[in-house]
Amino acid sequence: MDIRLADPADERREYDAVVVGSGFGAAFAALPLVHAGARVLMLERGPWVNRGPWNWDPQGSFDLTPYKAREVPYRVLAGGVSPLIEPCSCVGGASVFYGGVSLRFRSPDFAPRPELARARAAWPIRYEEIEPYYSRAEEFLGVGGLA
Numbered sequence: 001m002d003i004r005l006a007d008p009a010d011e012r013r014e015y016d017a018v019v020v021g022s023g024f025g026a027a028f029a030a031l032p033l034v035h036a037g038a039r040v041l042m043l044e045r046g047p048w049v050n051r052g053p054w055n056w057d058p059q060g061s062f063d064l065t066p067y068k069a070r071e072v073p074y075r076v077l078a079g080g081v082s083p084l085i086e087p088c089s090c091v092g093g094a095s096v097f098y099g100g101v102s103l104r105f106r107s108p109d110f111a112p113r114p115e116l117a118r119a120r121a122a123w124p125i126r127y128e129e130i131e132p133y134y135s136r137a138e139e140f141l142g143v144g145g146l147a
Helices: 024-035 093-097 114-119 127-141
Strands: 017-020 040-043
Touching: 017 024, 024 040, 024 093, 024 127
Parallel strands: 017 040
Antiparallel strands: none
């Protein structure tokens, strides 16, 4: 697999696919395309996060980072610790601040909840359908733990 940064001097701007973003979701969207030999352009609006010992200081926490897109917050309708949340605006997205914990929903989490029965709210998929994707993502990320 040949992953490299585009050369800004390269006048040729032909790609087989364009992926918007560079975080976990975008990386998982681009990966099979790259493995298939496609020329993929990943667009990111934010800069690279500077690396150094300050990343482990209290000011390096996600909530305090300057790599949040404060101009385009999302409104939190329920739960959460604040009424707004800002998405990441940096190469790698939230994966740069990933704490190494990847939790998967369990089979019962996909069952309709009794308090939502009148709304007929239900997942459009079953756990068994999504489980292979959980396993592939966990293998790729190197997640380990109890089954």
